[in-house]
Amino acid sequence: MSVSVLGSGAFGTALAISLAGKGPVTLWARDPEQAQMMQNHRVNSARLPNAPLPKAITVTSDADLAAESEIILLSVPMQKLRSALCAHSATLRDKTLVACCKGIELTSGLGPVSVIRETVPEARAALLTGPSFANDIARGLPTALTLACADDAIGRDLQHELSTTNLRLYRTADTIGAELGGALKNVMAIGCGACIGEGMGESARAALMTRGFAEMQRFALMRGARPETLMGLSGMGDLVLTCCSELSRNYRFGLSLGRQDAFDTNTTVEGVATAKALAKIAKAEDLDMPISTIVSEISTGKCSVGEAMRWLLNRPLKEE
Numbered sequence: 304m305s306v307s308v309l310g311s312g313a314f315g316t317a318l319a320i321s322l323a324g325k326g327p328v329t330l331w332a333r334d335p336e337q338a339q340m341m342q343n344h345r346v347n348s349a350r351l352p353n354a355p356l357p358k359a360i361t362v363t364s365d366a367d368l369a370a371e372s373e374i375i376l377l378s379v380p381m382q383k384l385r386s387a388l389c390a391h392s393a394t395l396r397d398k399t400l401v402a403c404c405k406g407i408e409l410t411s412g413l414g415p416v417s418v419i420r421e422t423v424p425e426a427r428a429a430l431l432t433g434p435s436f437a438n439d440i441a442r443g444l445p446t447a448l449t450l451a452c453a454d455d456a457i458g459r460d461l462q463h464e465l466s467t468t469n470l471r472l473y474r475t476a477d478t479i480g481a482e483l484g485g486a487l488k489n490v491m492a493i494g495c496g497a498c499i500g501e502g503m504g505e506s507a508r509a510a511l512m513t514r515g516f517a518e519m520q521r522f523a524l525m526r527g528a529r530p531e532t533l534m535g536l537s538g539m540g541d542l543v544l545t546c547c548s549e550l551s552r553n554y555r556f557g558l559s560l561g562r563q564d565a566f567d568t569n570t571t572v573e574g575v576a577t578a579k580a581l582a583k584i585a586k587a588e589d590l591d592m593p594i595s596t597i598v599s600e601i602s603t604g605k606c607s608v609g610e611a612m613r614w615l616l617n618r619p620l621k622e623e
């Protein structure tokens with residue numbers, strides 16, 4: 304089956320590079336000038352400068368050309384997914400759409416699969432998520448990801464079509480668990496970065512990761528996820544990677560908050576909007592989501608990292 308990638312950021316470009324080992328891939332960039340530069344110079348100098356584009360990749364800004372493929376990977380930031388889909392909904396209607404973004408939409412509280420279902424209901428919706436840095440994938444390093452699709456037959460086809468020599472895909476039908484694991488781990492990574500940046504130490508980070516995971520499970524199970532999905536690549540796997548590596552933008556953003564350093568506002572940090580969405584849902588539904596709520600506060604400058612950590616430590620003692 305033919306594959307296109309809609310969105311030519313770091314992740315979309317890395318996926319295109321890996322998939323190009325199996326056949327032609329169309330990489331769509333919305334900016335015609337950027338598309339032309341990438342097509343001519345065979346590199347995405349803005350987002351993935353050290354990874355040459357194989358010949359099998361065609362970069363284009365022509366959305367109709369990209370929409371000729373049967374499988375379309377959607378690799379835009381979560382808060383841009385709806386507008387990107389709406390802009391091309393007519394051509395995407397009979398396609399298999401695989402969201403590659405991690406987050407919860409601020410306006411609706413929905414994850415990427417639900418946003419696909421709302422905006423292009425006729426399409427087949429799936430999700431690709433799990434622990435993976437774009438640079439690692441582009442370099443051909445081994446990576447295991449979760450392919451989530453409610454329809455088992457479509458999920459099996461996608462698992463085969465999108466697995467490559469360095470991308471090993473595991474399959475699940477639990478789209479809710481997979482999308483929430485990927486969304487919430489970014490929030491916990493901001494918290495862990497802030498904790499390390501503030502000088503609170505590794506033990507405090509382990510506590511935040513563990514209590515953060517409890518929060519991820521509580522929220523996801525409440526939304527109908529399966530517990531085993533949270534224990535897998537898209538939950539625990541991605542939590543570990545993102546909370547412990549300075550390659551993560553969410554973690555680095557947290558570090559900058561803790562150290563009171565400047566941070567480049569052009570960087571995609573999905574956890575900020577997701578923390579806000581979670582804090583809103585927690586308040587409206589009276590849910591106990593202390594880490595997500597406090598990460599929302601520190602990310603938006605409403606409280607300092609020191610105050611946040613003191614608030615977390617001074618909460619009433621409870622059973623694990």
Ligand SMILES: NC(=O)C1=CN([C@@H]2O[C@H](COP(=O)(O)OP(=O)(O)OC[C@H]3O[C@@H](n4cnc5c(N)ncnc54)[C@H](O)[C@@H]3O)[C@@H](O)[C@H]2O)C=CC1
Binds near residue numbers: 438
């Ligand atoms: N970079 C990574 O290592 C990984 C990223 N992801 C996820 O992939 C998603 C995208 O992240 P990155 O590629 O890293 O971000 P990025 O910041 O490198 O690129 C985002 C791209 O989306 C494009 N874009 C924004 N709005 C658009 C719109 N309305 N229509 C079309 N294109 C639009 C931008 O021009 C840019 O090329 C995020 O949800 C992220 O969590 C997932 C796994 C790994």
Ligand SMILES: O=C(CO)COP(=O)(O)O
Binds near residue numbers: 435552554571
């Ligand atoms: O999702 C990722 C790793 O799995 C990438 O993390 P960042 O978006 O924090 O860089």
